[in-house]
Amino acid sequence: MKQDVQPLIVNVKRYTLVRNLVFGWLTVVLFAGFLLNFPKINILEHTARNLYFHVPMWFTMMAAAFVSGYHSLKVLQTGDPLRDIRALQAARIGTFFGILGLSTGIVWSRFTWYVGTDVWWNFDPRQIMVSIQLLIYGGYFVLRSAFDEPNRRAKISAVFNLFAMTALPFLLYVIPRQMESLHPGAEGNPAFSQITHPVMRLVFYPAIIGFIGLFWVLYTQRVRVAWLKYRVTQDSEM
Amino acid sequence: MKTSLAALFQDASQAILADSTTANTVSTAYDSLWSGADIPTQAPSALEQVMLSDEKIFVVLAVVLIIWTGIIILVLRTDRHLQRVERSVAENIPLGDDDL
Structure with a gap:
């Protein structure tokens, strides 16, 4: 491969390798998610398989938020425009996974717990808190567009992004666990580890x-x- | 709606009665809180009939399709940005100048 004058920001070989691995890996996860059998659960039935698809969205959003926050911290330390770009893109993809998690959750609950009620949105505490978190990220994107001067934009939005990252664990985990909710681990609900059949972990963690x-x-x-x-x-x- | 509400209460009380006779009620996370959910308050719509058939496997399909659609939209948007960059590269950088 020809060496560029300015080094590429991404190791393309490594990127290609990881990309192919991820595609293959997710294909296997998808197959296993539909094919692996587990004891039938009342009400949930096959929708328990959504554990492999809906829940990883939130883990991914959280990972993305930490990646984004890390680069925002680096922006404040170094002022490097590449860090700013990384923080913005990680936040964008994190928000993307958040929206996917929210919409898959809406469909799951509508046809599992809200059957016959026509309820698409029941103000589950986790739904509300997650919506707030998504609005915070919306605020981050809007805040960025308010600046013309790139350095000011990078620094000020980095501070806001650090706030968004700090708020996320509380809004996604701490507060919803204190309230009555459809989700496991909430008030009165057993935690994930108590109600999930061990065989499901074979797909859940790889997912x-x-x-x-x-x-x-x-x-x-x-x-x-x-x-x-x-x-x-x-x-x-x- | 009002008549069905009365029927609902009757159904619910019967369900509670039936539950109390069959030893302990279900104790998984969702059942205890949402036991009311399996008493239909209205006739299942066409959409529900599809989604609830085959042990609700189509709910999982819908969830997977939402994620898949999301990924497609994201990749298309990234592609559009790439096209714009390619266009401005073509406009701003003369041919043969490799030093981007």
Whole structure:
């Protein structure tokens, strides 16, 4: 491979390898998720399989938030525009997985617990808190667009992004656990470890790894495009 | 709606009665809180009939399809950004200048 004058920001060989691994891995997870049998659960029935798809969305969003917050911290330390681009793209993909988690949760609950009620949204504490978290990230994107001067934008939005990262564990985990909810681990509900059949972990943990890998692929892809755009137009927004 | 409400209460009380006779009620997370959910308050709609058939496997399919659709939309958006960058590269950087 020809060596560039300016080094590439991403090791393309490693990216390609990880991308292929993730695609293969997720294909296996998808198959196993539908094929692996477990004891039938009342009310849930087959929808228990959504554990492999709905729950990893939130793990991925959390991982993305920490990646984003880490790069925001680096922005404050170094002022490097690449860090700013990384923080923004990680936040974007994290929000993307959050929206997927929210919409899959809506469909799951509608046809499992709210059958015959026509209820699509029941103000489950976790739903509300997650919506707030998504609004905080919406605020981050809007805040960025309010600045014309790139350095100011990078620094001020990095501070806001650190706040968003700090709020996330509380809004997604701590507060919903104190309230009555459809989710495991909430008030009066047994925790995940008590109600999940061990055989489901064979798919659940690989699914988390797979979706976090998918986050990495999508995020790296966008960082590459955004960095290219920055070098051509001096604009880090994307 | 009001008539069905009365029927619902009757159903619910019968269900509670039936539950108390069959030893302990279900104790998994969802059942204890949402036992009311398996008493239909209205006739299942066409959508529900599809989603609830075959032990609700189509709910899982719907969830997977939502994720898949999301990924497609994201990749298409990334692609559009890439196209814009490619266009401005073509406009701003003369041919043969490899030093981007």
